[in-house]
Amino acid sequence: MSKIEISHGCAFGEKPLIPQICNIIGIVEETSDVKTFRIQTPEGKKPFECRPGQLGMLSAMFTGESMFCVADQGDDYIEFTVKRVGMVTEELHSLSVGAQVGVRGPYGNWFPTESCKGRNMVFVAGGIGLAPVRAFLSYTLKHREDYGTITLVYSASNKDDLVFKKELFEVWPNEPDTHVNVSVYHACDGWEGEVCYTAPFLEKLGISTENAAAVLCGGPSLYRTCSEGLRKLGFADEDIITTLEMRMKCGVGKCGRCNIGGKFICLDGPVFTLAELAGLPSDV
Numbered sequence: 001m002s003k004i005e006i007s008h009g010c011a012f013g014e015k016p017l018i019p020q021i022c023n024i025i026g027i028v029e030e031t032s033d034v035k036t037f038r039i040q041t042p043e044g045k046k047p048f049e050c051r052p053g054q055l056g057m058l059s060a061m062f063t064g065e066s067m068f069c070v071a072d073q074g075d076d077y078i079e080f081t082v083k084r085v086g087m088v089t090e091e092l093h094s095l096s097v098g099a100q101v102g103v104r105g106p107y108g109n110w111f112p113t114e115s116c117k118g119r120n121m122v123f124v125a126g127g128i129g130l131a132p133v134r135a136f137l138s139y140t141l142k143h144r145e146d147y148g149t150i151t152l153v154y155s156a157s158n159k160d161d162l163v164f165k166k167e168l169f170e171v172w173p174n175e176p177d178t179h180v181n182v183s184v185y186h187a188c189d190g191w192e193g194e195v196c197y198t199a200p201f202l203e204k205l206g207i208s209t210e211n212a213a214a215v216l217c218g219g220p221s222l223y224r225t226c227s228e229g230l231r232k233l234g235f236a237d238e239d240i241i242t243t244l245e246m247r248m249k250c251g252v253g254k255c256g257r258c259n260i261g262g263k264f265i266c267l268d269g270p271v272f273t274l275a276e277l278a279g280l281p282s283d284v
Contacts, residue, residue: 003238004115004116004239010108019104021101023100033084034084036071036080037058037080038077038079039103044076046076048103051106052070052111052113052139053109053270054069054105054106055107056103056104056105056106058082058102060088066088068080069132081131108270111139112271113139113143120210121148121149122153124152127161151179153207157185159188198218198222214230214239223242227240227242237275238275240274243269244272
């Protein structure tokens with residue numbers, strides 16, 4: 001089995017600090033506090049070219065800007081999935097289709113799409129952590145012949161907190177050799193699926209590690225428990241990929257707010273294998 005090779009060192013657009021004025025051409029209300037925004041330039045083009053796992057800076061006019069992963073992209077658009085948690089995201093959530101936003105990027109490195117070719121792919125995510133995972137998962141489906149079995153293990157607090165519901169229940173399960181496993185933490189009316197936290201759900205599925213790579217993204221608790229769950233299944237740290245995109249700040253290594261030990265997440269990441277993170281402070 002070939003070694004997973006992750007590109008380290010950030011990639012910037014031609015003008016990494018100058019935003020483009022773009023238009024919101026579509027909005028999907030994923031949950032009560034999460035929306036996906038489809039963005040396009042006034043000329044009907046994609047704001048920038050990027051690879052799965054890279055990020056962009058999205059700004060609400062006269063309010064501020066924040067870094068978000070590119071959750072998906074097409075030939076002439078990119079998408080950001082935004083959880084309402086503060087001043088900038090509150091303003092973004094107030095916008096409608098046709099509104100203008102500032103966009104700059106791309107920032108950071110990307111998921112190892114090349115070195116994962118030929119492997120079975122296991123994607124594990126919780127809550128809004130599915131957004132960066134979606135970018136890589138969508139890429140594997142668009143290049144289906146390059147990858148083996150695709151397995152998704154995804155959980156959220158309850159069914160109303162699940163994001164990308166159309167993909168979860170209508171699109172991805174119908175893709176060839178693709179297995180979608182969804183659970184919620186708390187039983188609720190209208191939910192007939194699994195009620196289980198992500199790590200025990202993952203372990204219960206008994207996913208094979210043969211010729212497989214795992215991609216993991218979620219909050220600190222999910223990260224710790226699912227890392228251990230993947231190890232129990234037999235995954236080596238070299239074969240578990242994660243993204244620390246929530247720690248990205250300025251994106252260009254100037255503000256110094258994303259350093260962990262000797263790493264700057266925006267310059268060295270945000271994508272790493274667990275083996276690469278082993279020597280960093282334990283708060284990762």
